[in-house]
Amino acid sequence: MTKITAVGGYEAVGRNMTSVTVGKETVAIDNGIRLDTLQMYDGDTNALKKYNDEDLLRMEVVPDIRKLKNISAQIISHGHLDHIGALPVTEPKSPIITTHYSAEIGKREYPDGNFYSLGYGERFEISPHISVEFIEITHSIPYTSVVVLHTNEGDVVYASDFKLDDYSSIAKTDYNKLREIGKGNVKALIVESTRAGETGKTPSESIAKEKLKDVVNSIEEGLIVATTFSTHIERIQAILDEAEKAGRIPIVLGRSLFKQIEISERFGLLDMPPDAKIFATPKVIRRAFKEIKNRNDYFLLVTGHQGEPRSVISKMIRGEYQFKFEKNDSVILCANAIPTPINIASRYIIETKLRSFGVRVFDDVHVSGHASKEDHRRMLRMIKPDHVIPCHGGINMRGNYAALAIEEGYEFNKNIHLLNNGTGIEI
Numbered sequence: 001m002t003k004i005t006a007v008g009g010y011e012a013v014g015r016n017m018t019s020v021t022v023g024k025e026t027v028a029i030d031n032g033i034r035l036d037t038l039q040m041y042d043g044d045t046n047a048l049k050k051y052n053d054e055d056l057l058r059m060e061v062v063p064d065i066r067k068l069k070n071i072s073a074q075i076i077s078h079g080h081l082d083h084i085g086a087l088p089v090t091e092p093k094s095p096i097i098t099t100h101y102s103a104e105i106g107k108r109e110y111p112d113g114n115f116y117s118l119g120y121g122e123r124f125e126i127s128p129h130i131s132v133e134f135i136e137i138t139h140s141i142p143y144t145s146v147v148v149l150h151t152n153e154g155d156v157v158y159a160s161d162f163k164l165d166d167y168s169s170i171a172k173t174d175y176n177k178l179r180e181i182g183k184g185n186v187k188a189l190i191v192e193s194t195r196a197g198e199t200g201k202t203p204s205e206s207i208a209k210e211k212l213k214d215v216v217n218s219i220e221e222g223l224i225v226a227t228t229f230s231t232h233i234e235r236i237q238a239i240l241d242e243a244e245k246a247g248r249i250p251i252v253l254g255r256s257l258f259k260q261i262e263i264s265e266r267f268g269l270l271d272m273p274p275d276a277k278i279f280a281t282p283k284v285i286r287r288a289f290k291e292i293k294n295r296n297d298y299f300l301l302v303t304g305h306q307g308e309p310r311s312v313i314s315k316m317i318r319g320e321y322q323f324k325f326e327k328n329d330s331v332i333l334c335a336n337a338i339p340t341p342i343n344i345a346s347r348y349i350i351e352t353k354l355r356s357f358g359v360r361v362f363d364d365v366h367v368s369g370h371a372s373k374e375d376h377r378r379m380l381r382m383i384k385p386d387h388v389i390p391c392h393g394g395i396n397m398r399g400n401y402a403a404l405a406i407e408e409g410y411e412f413n414k415n416i417h418l419l420n421n422g423t424g425i426e427i
Contacts, residue, residue, distance in 0.1 A: 005424035008063030101143035140369025189385035197400030222328030243299035254303030307346030
């Protein structure tokens with residue numbers, strides 16, 4: 001028997017973790033934080049160290065691993081904080097297995113971790129009965145993987161998060177490998193459900209690049225400020241490229257952007273323009289604003305796409321730097337609000353304040369990194385699992401995936417399973 005337990009991420013977006021138990025061995029997949037909840041309590045997504053473990057569990061910021069026994073390995077599918085950010089809290093002592101890129105992110109979060117990193121096409125033998133491999137897939141961060149657990153009872157496939165983007169410039173979905181896995185014995189597919197209710201196919205990142213180009217070309221004067229996910233390296237490259245084409249000096253402001261750019265440059269994924277400048281800490285960020293003389297000459301990339309209170313753009317709005325937004329300035333929001341009430345409200349606040357200053361706000365210069373309905377249908381048909389377990393979302397999101405699976409011939413409560421945090425099934 002194989003037991004699959006929903007540890008976190010099955011009632012809301014965030015703090016993702018699923019465990020798979022075969023015999024007496026348990027493998028934990030992902031170990032993330034719930035960013036919006038942490039932000040609600042503290043306003044700072046880097047505030048984990050301010051709270052003890054019990055507080056973080058009570059606040060529903062980290063997954064509750066207290067009932068998991070005999071954890072043989074901790075697997076990380078990719079480097080987003082809602083999948084990797086709880087490592088310094090849960091402090092796994094077992095091997096932490098991920099890609100080379102995600103391991104670099106993980107080591108910064110949890111330097112005491114026992115990391116083992118794999119390339120695509122390699123396997124890690126966790127025990128005589130369980131091994132793991134990673135299959136390349138596209139998302140909004142480099143080196144995102146579909147995790148395949150090979151066990152003596154069959155394969156368990158974990159696909160959270162992904163999209164199917166055939167035009168990405170930094171990643172490529174390995175369709176051949178996914179189809180190969182689907183020809184085997186896949187007992188279960190554990191799959192994200194964030195946009196499973198959205199009809200059609202999620203557009204390629206190339207569409208976001210064209211949106212951005214169109215917006216930048218329409219701006220003739222004033223300071224340009226853009227914000228996006230610090231981990232979205234392909235989007236960051238597009239922003240820097242457009243700044244350069246516009247003849248503006250790119251200035252990057254924020255610690256999280258600095259960290260991710262540093263890693264991506266080391267892996268050869270990002271080319272910084274020669275005149276670009278990066279300022280990470282609050283002290284040097286204040287100094288950066290003193291350098292801005294003629295606003296028409298600069299293009300700022302800053303943190304704060306979700307309206308986080310301590311982000312650079314929020315501090316700019318509040319006047320905490322020697323800076324004031326002016327009527328001819330433009331703000332380009334290259335990320336949509338993450339679909340949680342706190343993020344939606346925070347984003348609404350910053351957009352309303354910007355418009356009150358007379359700033360031109362360009363919203364939705366973005367495409368999602370998550371699969372829509374037809375991407376999910378394609379994945380389901382490639383993997384051909386015996387059982388389907390939607391994850392990464394509230395009941396509405398996971399219910400949408402269940403409806404899709406029913407269209408594909410699966411049956412609710414027979415081989416479609418809607419779990420809640422702390423519950424599990426044996427198959």
